[in-house]
Amino acid sequence: MTDATAGAGPNPQDAAAKAAEKPGPMLAADGTPLKKSLSRALRRQKLRALMLIAPLLIFVLVTFVAPIADMLFRSVENQIVSDTLPRTTAALDDWNADSGELPGEAVYEGLYYDMVIAEERKLHTRLGSRLNYEQTGLSSLFRQTGRGVDDIGEVYFDQFDDLNPAWDEAVTWAELMGEPNWVAEAKARAGNDESIPGFEMKDGIEDLLPRTAEMYGIFAEFTETEDEDSPIEEEPWEMVHVALYQDLVSQDVSGYDGAQADLLNEAKAAVGDFETIGFKDGFLEIEDDWGNHDIWATIKTYSPNYTNGYFLAAVDMEKTPDGPALRDENERIYGILFQRTMFMSLMITFSCILLGYPVAWLLANLPSRSANLLLILVLLPFWTSLLVRTSAWKVMLQQQGVINDVLVWLGLVADDARLVMINNQFGTIVAMTHILLPFMILPLYSVMQTIPPSYLRAAKSLGATNWTAFWRVYFPQSVPGIGAGSILVFILAIGYYITPEIVGGTTGTFISNRIAYHISSSLNWGLAAALGTILLAVVMALYWCYDKIVGIDNVKLG
Amino acid sequence: MADGSNEAFVAFERVQKSYDGENLVVKDLNLSLPKGEFLTMLGPSGSGKTTCLMMLAGFETATHGEIKIGGVSINHIPPHKRGIGMVFQNYALFPHMTVAENLSFPLEVRKMGKSEREKKVKRALDMVQMGAFGGRRPAQLSGGQQQRIALARALVFEAELVLMDEPLGALDKQLREHMQFEIKRIADDLGITVVYVTHDQTEALTMSDRVAVFDDGRIQQLAPPDELYEAPQNSFVAQFIGENNTLEGTVETIGSGRCTVKLDQGAVIDAVPVNVSQKGERTRVSIRPERVEFNPQMGPDAHTLEAEVQEFVYMGDVFRTRLKVAGKEDFVVKTRNRADQVRLSPGEKITIGWLPEDCRALDAT
Numbered sequence: 001m002t003d004a005t006a007g008a009g010p011n012p013q014d015a016a017a018k019a020a021e022k023p024g025p026m027l028a029a030d031g032t033p034l035k036k037s038l039s040r041a042l043r044r045q046k047l048r049a050l051m052l053i054a055p056l057l058i059f060v061l062v063t064f065v066a067p068i069a070d071m072l073f074r075s076v077e078n079q080i081v082s083d084t085l086p087r088t089t090a091a092l093d094d095w096n097a098d099s100g101e102l103p104g105e106a107v108y109e110g111l112y113y114d115m116v117i118a119e120e121r122k123l124h125t126r127l128g129s130r131l132n133y134e135q136t137g138l139s140s141l142f143r144q145t146g147r148g149v150d151d152i153g154e155v156y157f158d159q160f161d162d163l164n165p166a167w168d169e170a171v172t173w174a175e176l177m178g179e180p181n182w183v184a185e186a187k188a189r190a191g192n193d194e195s196i197p198g199f200e201m202k203d204g205i206e207d208l209l210p211r212t213a214e215m216y217g218i219f220a221e222f223t224e225t226e227d228e229d230s231p232i233e234e235e236p237w238e239m240v241h242v243a244l245y246q247d248l249v250s251q252d253v254s255g256y257d258g259a260q261a262d263l264l265n266e267a268k269a270a271v272g273d274f275e276t277i278g279f280k281d282g283f284l285e286i287e288d289d290w291g292n293h294d295i296w297a298t299i300k301t302y303s304p305n306y307t308n309g310y311f312l313a314a315v316d317m318e319k320t321p322d323g324p325a326l327r328d329e330n331e332r333i334y335g336i337l338f339q340r341t342m343f344m345s346l347m348i349t350f351s352c353i354l355l356g357y358p359v360a361w362l363l364a365n366l367p368s369r370s371a372n373l374l375l376i377l378v379l380l381p382f383w384t385s386l387l388v389r390t391s392a393w394k395v396m397l398q399q400q401g402v403i404n405d406v407l408v409w410l411g412l413v414a415d416d417a418r419l420v421m422i423n424n425q426f427g428t429i430v431a432m433t434h435i436l437l438p439f440m441i442l443p444l445y446s447v448m449q450t451i452p453p454s455y456l457r458a459a460k461s462l463g464a465t466n467w468t469a470f471w472r473v474y475f476p477q478s479v480p481g482i483g484a485g486s487i488l489v490f491i492l493a494i495g496y497y498i499t500p501e502i503v504g505g506t507t508g509t510f511i512s513n514r515i516a517y518h519i520s521s522s523l524n525w526g527l528a529a530a531l532g533t534i535l536l537a538v539v540m541a542l543y544w545c546y547d548k549i550v551g552i553d554n555v556k557l558g
Numbered sequence: 559m560a561d562g563s564n565e566a567f568v569a570f571e572r573v574q575k576s577y578d579g580e581n582l583v584v585k586d587l588n589l590s591l592p593k594g595e596f597l598t599m600l601g602p603s604g605s606g607k608t609t610c611l612m613m614l615a616g617f618e619t620a621t622h623g624e625i626k627i628g629g630v631s632i633n634h635i636p637p638h639k640r641g642i643g644m645v646f647q648n649y650a651l652f653p654h655m656t657v658a659e660n661l662s663f664p665l666e667v668r669k670m671g672k673s674e675r676e677k678k679v680k681r682a683l684d685m686v687q688m689g690a691f692g693g694r695r696p697a698q699l700s701g702g703q704q705q706r707i708a709l710a711r712a713l714v715f716e717a718e719l720v721l722m723d724e725p726l727g728a729l730d731k732q733l734r735e736h737m738q739f740e741i742k743r744i745a746d747d748l749g750i751t752v753v754y755v756t757h758d759q760t761e762a763l764t765m766s767d768r769v770a771v772f773d774d775g776r777i778q779q780l781a782p783p784d785e786l787y788e789a790p791q792n793s794f795v796a797q798f799i800g801e802n803n804t805l806e807g808t809v810e811t812i813g814s815g816r817c818t819v820k821l822d823q824g825a826v827i828d829a830v831p832v833n834v835s836q837k838g839e840r841t842r843v844s845i846r847p848e849r850v851e852f853n854p855q856m857g858p859d860a861h862t863l864e865a866e867v868q869e870f871v872y873m874g875d876v877f878r879t880r881l882k883v884a885g886k887e888d889f890v891v892k893t894r895n896r897a898d899q900v901r902l903s904p905g906e907k908i909t910i911g912w913l914p915e916d917c918r919a920l921d922a923t
């Protein structure tokens with residue numbers, strides 16, 4: 001048995017034996033262990049390589065990894081509810097939605113303060129839109145409530161005012177709540193039109209009037225940062241009056257001897273006779289819907305910081321008191337859209353294989369001069385704008401379009417029965433096959449180029465007919481090209497947006513069109529992110545399947 | 559010719575081939591070989607050898623003329639029906655099949671039963687001593703092993719005619735020599751007819767029954783190896799086969815079987831006229847390096863020449879001495895390494911001579 005490898009080269013067993021003779025680690029010339037000095041040398045190489053790819057790495061991180069991470073985060077993120085309604089959601093923790101009763105007064109109290117603050121910050125409409133995804137009507141409810149919520153405060157505001165007009169003065173409040181030094185300084189500066197230092201809360205006032213202190217603090221901060229004004233000159237919101245009323249009813253203020261102590265004690269004596277309005281009643285007066293159990297259930301369901309609601313919505317499910325359940329038959333759209341997207345992408349991929357394979361074969365087997373010309377023709381579509389190409393298909397395929405005209409002229413189709421070939425699945429498949437065809441041809445071509453013609457000749461010389469030679473010998477070797485092209489085309493197709501948007505009509509649109517709709521029209525980014533995440537997962541799952549079945553190392557781009 | 563064509567197994571008759579309609583790559587090829595012959599097409603690159611082979615295999619069509627196998631024209635028979643085994647230069651083993659599947663392929667397309675296929679594959683693998691490698695992929699074999707498999711595949715379906723296009727071109731020298739022997743042995747054992755293409759003359763000389771020397775689309779000479787070496791019919795063949803010394807001159811006298819040539823530098827030598835026919839014609843005389851003798855003791859009519867040693871190379875079994883003869887500095891003499899053989903040193907002046915029948919007067923082109 002003679003061959004080139006036998007006997008040539010050192011015997012690995014010999015080498016191993018030699019290495020085993022030496023005790024301890026191998027040493028380099030300078031005495032350091034060989035392993036260490038090798039890894040040091042390699043580390044420098046690696047560092048240099050890293051520096052070379054650093055610009056690309058940063059680019060990819062910023063433009064690819066970060067947006068995907070952001071998308072994944074958005075698809076479960078739900079902080080807007082608890083951020084906007086912190087007191088309400090905290091109070092709702094104690095409420096059991098299954099009880100069938102409305103939440104208690106504490107929840108409405110929290111809602112009152114939350115709504116006033118949100119309204120001042122103009123956040124309540126955003127929250128309304130967010131919750132409207134889950135239950136229609138919530139958007140207008142929050143808008144209406146924002147307008148009416150001050151009515152509750154007015155009741156107490158007027159009574160404090162009636163009791164003593166001093167309560168209508170900004171300075172009164174500032175003296176009551178502010179640190180005396182700050183009050184003096186602020187007053188002096190205000191008189192001279194100088195800039196006023198930031199508000200400082202009086203020591204101990206939080207214990208005395210906890211709600212008032214909290215609300216006044218919020219008011220003061222908002223006034224300073226948003227209105228660029230000072231609480232020394234601005235009368236507080238009605239909500240602070242409400243808080244003061246609540247504090248005076250429940251707290252003992254006799255120990256207080258700071259500024260405005262008399263006024264406070266006067267008010268303390270009077271509040272017992274105040275006309276009151278319950279928070280719950282106040283809200284019911286603004287909007288009947290606040291008495292709707294379902295609305296509270298929805299708010300409670302979406303009060304955690306993270307939610308699977310977007311994902312449920314993306315697979316046509318919704319949260320119900322009994323856990324997630326499928327939506328009604330007529331409300332399901334995403335399942336159908338996902339199925340359609342998969343089906344059409346597969347159709348497009350197969351059409352591309354069918355049309356692209358012969359072209360690639362021709363390209364690989366023509367003499368190079370004609371092959372180059374053909375390659376230019378294949379690449380020609382890349383030189384034309386995508387929109388132009390898609391619109392051209394519209395012109396070709398529409399009912400008054402070129403193809404229908406020709407068919408009618410030939411008498412193959414009656415004039416009143418022109419074919420519908422656009423704004424449906426057929427149109428989308430045709431146009432997208434055309435657009436994605438080069439992505440199939442190029443990998444196929446480069447793989448076919450590496451298959452020497454001698455294989456076909458060998459097969460024929462062994463007795464195979466043209467077809468057998470092709471099918472048994474040539475085709476299996478071109479499969480890696482088909483694999484690469486299919487992955488490319490399929491992944492491009494599954495996320496394609498422009499073409500289905502233009503020629504897809506209603507039956508030929510993809511999931512990506514829906515994603516775009518949620519991003520730019522309905523502004524439901526969470527749902528868009530969930531849909532995108534599912535799409536990403538589907539693609540990766542398919543990729544994984546492909547790897548298991550065909551083997552990813554069988555994919556060659558050339 | 560009439561009885562010759564009866565026993566001819568393969569025959570090219572007046573075959574021409576042009577790829578571009580302007581140049582003839584094969585010009586008027588006539589060649590016939592009997593069953594069982596090992597014929598080598600030898601020639602420089604681009605001389606049309608592969609083209610001839612491809613026409614025989616059916617992958618190129620002859621522009622003119624006829625190719626016959628067993629007396630039947632095969633011009634219009636497609637390649638897969640010709641039943642010709644073929645070994646390609648790059649072996650063309652199907653990479654996605656195992657060795658056994660590669661060998662079984664020609665049997666499958668012939669719709670042979672499974673057990674019979676397995677039997678034949680095994681026999682073919684054993685024949686090339688690769689019985690243990692049936693389950694491997696071609697990429698897992700060395701070049702020499704792939705070569706054996708390619709050979710086995712060309713033989714497994716019992717083709718009577720096997721074509722090989724530079725099958726050993728990619729192997730190193732030692733392996734190539736071994737495979738030359740192996741191929742020849744198998745071909746003789748099976749009694750198959752082989753048309754073998756190579757540009758390596760040693761390969762051609764050691765393996766073949768007959769060698770067809772190709773140049774410029776023509777067969778320059780078709781002869782058994784010894785005849786080719788010892789009696790080249792023109793200066794191309796003399797130059798192409800083995801090492802050769804040429805001296806240019808003009809024919810002075812010409813008789814039957816003997817002529818005298820006046821070399822350009824003045825000396826006159828005897829030679830055998832091969833393709834010179836008349837006095838005054840330009841000629842190149844050809845002498846093999848090993849037929850030259852130093853200080854010859856020859857008959858009175860033998861001509862000798864003065865020479866000056868340029869270089870002496872010790873090559874182990876032979877000495878190679880380069881001389882300046884008749885104004886040319888590339889005259890080579892090879893002498894066997896014998897105990898009594900003189901070792902010349904550069905600058906020495908000696909006389910050289912040879913038997914007139916070893917000196918052939920050929921065409922001057």
Ligand SMILES: Nc1ncnc2c1ncn2[C@@H]1O[C@H](COP(=O)(O)OP(=O)(O)O)[C@@H](O)[C@H]1O
Binds near residue numbers: 601602605
């Ligand atoms: N397919 C082809 N098309 C055009 N010219 C070719 C083709 N194959 C070979 N030739 C030309 O024919 C000549 C002979 O080639 P070939 O038969 O391959 O020579 P060889 O095998 O002796 O090296 C060369 O000049 C080559 O350029």
Ligand SMILES: [Mg+2]
Binds near residue numbers: 607608
């Ligand atoms: Mg060749």
